Amino acid sequence: MFSLTPVVRALLILNVLVFLVTNDAIIDQFGLHSFLSDKFNPIQLLTHMFLHGGFNHIFSNMIGLVVFGPMLERNWGAQRFTFFYFFTGLGAALLFSGINYFEVHDVYETVQAYRDNPSYDNFLGFVDQHAVSYYDRLTPFIDKFKSFPNDSKNIQDSVAIVNRIFSNQVDEPMVGASGAIFGVIMGFGLLFPNTQLFLLFPPIPVKAKYLVIFYGAFELYSGVHRTQTDNVAHFAHIGGMLFAFILIKYWGSQRKTFY
Template sequence: MLSITPTVRNLLILNLLFFVVDSKLGLSGSLALRPVLSSGFMPFQFISYMFLHADFGHLFSNMFGLFMFGPLLEREWGPKKFLFFYFFTGIGAGLLFSGIGYFENTMLRNAIDVYIQSPSPDALVDFLSKHAKGLYEANLEFVNAFEENPTNSHYIQSSIQLVNITYDAVINQPMVGASGAIFGILMAFGLLYPNMELFMLFIPFPIKAKYFVTFYGLYELYSGIKNAPSDNVAHFAHIGGMLFAYILLRYWATKKTNY
């Protein structure tokens, strides 16, 4: 059995140490990646977010992927090139996620401004159903009361506060995890070793790496576009890691036939 490589080992240790310290000191407040429009956003978060995780399950799944696929790539490229790839894809994942988030948050801000100009019960229902279904369900009693008193200034001002709460919640939502870099590693593995067969616990038959990576990427793209309200996974960060991995490997002029 091949031993774990030095860079992968160090990354595993760093992520574990950050998880332990974060659980004691709460580093996510300043080191997690905040939306660009947030007052808490700082450029260094494009790196620091990669070493924070929401819970142990999140940490374990990412580190398991790093442990399984990382050593093979590090042996192929060497420590320096592998480490550069890891950070390039992780930062790239954060950039794509932030770019899409900037567009979505700008659209949300515009929708809020439109509502503030013409607040009404119907407009409130329309806004909440499109942008904050959870708030709509939690404030159903208020919405019904507003419908019964559409000209009441108290309800109008309260409805404006409610839509602003939606924006504050979204604009301060942090993103953490090494998933972008791990999906970059997965993409590289699929490109460099496309015909290597993988045995997955949840698939009862061997599957070639190129098919596994393709299906996984398409699933992430579908989930990101669908954007289910209950889904707290940063799917576009995963797509970003895979996309930047592909770009870098093309830049390195890497061909599958060489491996």
């Protein structure tokens, strides 16, 4: 069905093999953690690209790789395509991590403020602002805290809960090759903008350039309006597309023919 090129085939095999041996411990060690996390290790900027959170996750990424990757590799050659793939993947990780740092740092400051002034109203405000996904699990404690807001044990427990929520957020790893895959999609759209692609949903033809515009606009909107229950790294996708655009325009400025 697909005519795979050497680098695309190697990336596909490697991703599948890693997926087959992946467990929670491997994701915790090699997934990309926040810069504010004690679990962060620079090597995670690379290793997270070969980890996936489930079958649907790896399936969608590998479909993107085998559909769009081979034409780029044939036109650029194996060496340039490999550099492009990892450059966009690393760029995606850096953009995601930078934005995540400012987001988590805001939560950290809120946590610090709560530690200094714990109360029922402030606890409820923290949950509404930074931990709405935990609300159902916290309902029994919230009801108890509301009934006895001045109880010292409730106050101590509320501080412990806030600390635990922050720890869960800062230690949640990001995994997947999506950043590099979105870079590949951007590259395809830039090099072959008028190529007709046939979508599955809806089943209509669309030019590559319009698909790229749609993906970029959707990811930007989703990233800006991201909800706490949305666990998709939209800014990693945007980062992959952005770094792909920058690199291709740089190559073009060097007057090197690559398509």
